Amino acid sequence: MWYASAKETQRLLESEIVRLSAVYDKDGNAPSLEGMVDQIKELAGLNLRLKLFESKVERHREAFDNISGDYSDLEIGRQIMSNTGIAGPQSRAALPQSMRDMIDTSIPLLNAQLCDLFLERVRDRFNLPSDAQVFVRGSWENHAVRMQSMKDDVVTFVHNDTGAIHTVAASKVYLDGGERNVSLSSVLRQMCPGRHANHHPQM
Numbered sequence: 001m002w003y004a005s006a007k008e009t010q011r012l013l014e015s016e017i018v019r020l021s022a023v024y025d026k027d028g029n030a031p032s033l034e035g036m037v038d039q040i041k042e043l044a045g046l047n048l049r050l051k052l053f054e055s056k057v058e059r060h061r062e063a064f065d066n067i068s069g070d071y072s073d074l075e076i077g078r079q080i081m082s083n084t085g086i087a088g089p090q091s092r093a094a095l096p097q098s099m100r101d102m103i104d105t106s107i108p109l110l111n112a113q114l115c116d117l118f119l120e121r122v123r124d125r126f127n128l129p130s131d132a133q134v135f136v137r138g139s140w141e142n143h144a145v146r147m148q149s150m151k152d153d154v155v156t157f158v159h160n161d162t163g164a165i166h167t168v169a170a171s172k173v174y175l176d177g178g179e180r181n182v183s184l185s186s187v188l189r190q191m192c193p194g195r196h197a198n199h200h201p202q203m
C-alpha cells in the first residue's frame with residue numbers, strides 16, 4: 001500500500017518540479033523557485049526511501065526501516081541536498097559505496113541546477129577536478145555544454161556558446177577532467193547497478 005502511494009507521489013512531485021522549473025526559467029519567477037525547493041527536497045528524500053525499499057540487499061532494507069522511523073522525506077532530502085546528516089562526511093564514511101551512490105543518485109535530474117549538483121557529486125566520486133566540464137560526443141565535440149535534465153537515459157542539454165537546446169543519449173555525454181574523462185553512461189552503470197542504463201536509446 002505504501003509503495004503504490006509513494007510511486008504516485010514521486011510521479012506528481014516530478015511533474016510539478018518540471019512545471020515550476022519551466023516557469024522559473026521563462027520568467028525568473030521567485031515564488032516558483034521557493035515553492036520548488038521544498039518539493040525538490042521531498043522528492044530527493046522519497047527517491048532514496050524508494051531505492052532502499054526496492055533493493056534486495058538486506059542492509060538496504062534495514063536502512064529503510066531506520067530512516068523511515070526517524071525522518072520525513074523532506075528532512076531526508078534536505079540532508080541529501082546539503083551533504084549533511086545521513087549524507088554528511090561522517091555518515092558516508094561508515095556506509096558502503098553502494099549506499100553513498102544511492103544518496104547521490106536520489107538527486108532528481110529535472111533542471112539545470114539539480115544536474116549541476118549531481119555532477120559535483122560525480123566529480124568527487126570519480127576523482128575528477130572540480131572544473132571538469134560536460135561535453136557531448138559527435139557534432140558538439142570540443143564545445144562544453146550544460147546538462148538541463150535527464151529522463152530514461154536521454155539527456156537534454158544547452159550549448160554554452162549558442163544557447164541552443166538539444167537531446168542526446170546519455171552514452172554520448174561525458175565529463176572531461178583533462179587527463180581523463182568519464183562517460184555519463186559509465187557513471188550510471190557504476191552508481192546505479194541493475195538499472196536500465198545498459199540500454200541506451202540511439203539518438
